[in-house]
Amino acid sequence: MTELLQIKAVTKRFGGLVAVNNVSFAVREREILSVIGPNGAGKSTLFKLISSFLSPTSGEVLFRGQRISGLAPHIVARKGVVRTFQETTIFKSMTVRDNVIIAHHLRSNATLAGFYLGTNTARRDEAEFGRSADEIIDFLDLGAQRHEIASTLPHGHLRALGIAIGLATNPTVLLLDEPFAGMNHDETVRAVEMVRGVRKRGVTVLLVEHDMPAVMNISDRIVVLNFGVKIAEGTPKEIQENEKVIEAYLGAEDETIGF
Amino acid sequence: MKRTRNILAVAVFLLVVLIGVPWLIEATGRLDLYYTLTSVALLSIASAGVWVTFYIGRINIGQGAFALMGGYVSAILVVQYGVSFWLTLPLAGLFCAAASVLIGLPILRLRGVYFAMVTLVLTEVARLLALALPITNGAKGMVSIPLPGGISIFGLTILPDFATLANPRPAFYLVSVVLMVLCFAGLYRLVHSRIGKLCQSLQQNEELASSIGVNIAYLRVIAYAISSFLGGLGGAMFVAISQSIYPSSFTVTDSVNFMLNCFLGGLSYVFGPMIGTFVLYFGWDFLFETGEFQLLIFSSVLIALMLFLPNGLLSLRLFGKKQG
Ligand SMILES: Nc1ncnc2c1ncn2[C@@H]1O[C@H](COP(=O)(O)OP(=O)(O)OP(=O)(O)O)[C@@H](O)[C@H]1O
Ligand SMILES: [Mg+2]
DSSP states (O other), X not given: OOEEEEEEEEEEEETTEEEEEXXXXXXXXXXXXXXXXXTTSSHHHHHXXXXXXXXXXXXXXXXXXXXXXXXXXXXXXXXXXXXXXXSOOOOTTSBHHHHHHHGGGGGOOSOHHHHHHTOHHHHHHHHHHHHHHXXXXXXXXXXXXXXXXXXXXXXXXXXHHHHHHHHHTOOSEEEEESTTTTOOHHHHHHHHHHHHHHHHTTOEEEEEOSOHHHHHHHOSEEEEEETTEEEEEEOHHHHHHOHHHHHHTTTSOGGGTOO | OHHHHHHHHHHHHHHIIIIIHHHHHHHHTOTHHHHHHHXXXXXXXXXXXXXXXXXXXXXXXXXXXXXXXXXXXXXXXHHHHOOOHHHHHHHHHHHHHHHHHHHHHHXXXXXXXXXXXXXXXXXXXXXXXXXXXXXXXXXXXXXXXXXXXXXXXXXXXXXXXXXXXXXXXXXXXXXXXXXXXXXXXXXXHHHHSHHHHHHHHHHHOHHHHXXXXXXXXXXXXXXXXXXXXXXXXXXXXXHHHXXXXXXXXXXXXXXXXXXXXXXXXXXXXXXXXXXXXXXXXXXHHHGGXXXXXXXXXXXXXXXXXXXXXXXXXXXXXXXXXXXX
């Protein structure tokens, strides 16, 4: 397995606060890697650093050996590293289908002028986006909501739509920030399957999640952050047995880390 | 089905404005209406520009600056360089678009009130520039600008020389209405193409838009350039009709009105600025009778309208479902 992403000694300071402190790890092709840690550990900040919504104070992120830190987020997305948001972030007043169609932006062959004039390339793009959007919508079980305005969807469907938007960009690496938050047991089970399905499509998945049973179940490997510092890295089994991790979570109940 | 209805609506609209209105004006002898309606057409073009910036989620109170800029560009080219007015018309638009790229690059990072405030200042800056620059002839303005010449292709007269017409007003009316129709047709296409969806994505969530790979800075600048192009076009045409331009030809009040026109017509409808301009312009004139209470009544009605019809007059769906 090759290393797709390398996070190299990345540090992010917000004034006096070190949100991410000298964190290094690598992400392999087609794995599901989860980043866990208590609230405020720096997980979301790490994701923003990887997707280049933030620039690291020091250190760098490499994608396929090339530095992506410091590039504009849309350029990093173009390279294949795409982030979805912790909050349910969608285009609220568009329909589900339009949300997914618009997210195909990176796959356009036509230029803006081409879309304006309705050239053949543009029309082929539009047809392809529509077809692909429908496929993604069905894949994520959103078929019945296809023509609903996104803001009217219930929570679980919003998360699915967030993932659909991510998938539509045809990412190499998809960063999902708390995709299971606010879901009940059944919804989570379905969402876990969804994420597995995403990986089956050849996508490497990076996950931030607090739902420990789900994380242990789905992850190939886990990275643990505490106060911005990486305290452990390994398979779910290794993480569950790791002293430091248990200590970090000791404030909470033991169950949080178990099944 | 929907297509047929749209074509029909456009045909009726064209018949009314190009034939019906002139016929009515001639029949009733209200020749002053030519000027009024021409103004509405041109102001609605400038308002349409403001609408485009609304469409990417920016409140633009600076369109007066570009109307003024377009007016001066055209006037200077006509008077000092003897360029045909019809050529200066697109040139004025393009000049404004280019200027707006330079202005927009830094200021389009701002959102909400901050962007609105900066654009408001822009109108004032444009006025002060017009006062100060030697080429604009300062406070004295530029007067007696020659009327537009004719256009002919292969000996075929497309537009007559306006100076030879006994009364150029009907001609100005027709040209302005055609210009308006072309601008709105262009805008309609924009909104209904993928670009419209991209603009909406900016309006709804810029961060998400950039995470799906949209170059938001680029798209914002393009939208602002289109907006300013329309402002310059409207301004240039206005100057040709009044044959004069002063630093006070377009002021902060005009900028505010352009924005109100959009609000009033409806921000989610392409034709909102057209309806808004029409209603606002005639509403204002209509209230002239009330003398000193004009502004008070006018403002109260506006506030009431915005409270009760937050999505603008077109949300009444008088014209069918023209969802932008
Ligand atoms: N833009 C910012 N400016 C200042 N401080 C920030 C900023 N973003 C995050 N922080 C701080 O950095 C720390 C890490 O935040 P982050 O959002 O990365 O945590 P997290 O691990 O995602 O937490 P949660 O599990 O609650 O989502 C927190 O103390 C937070 O307050
Ligand atoms: Mg977080």
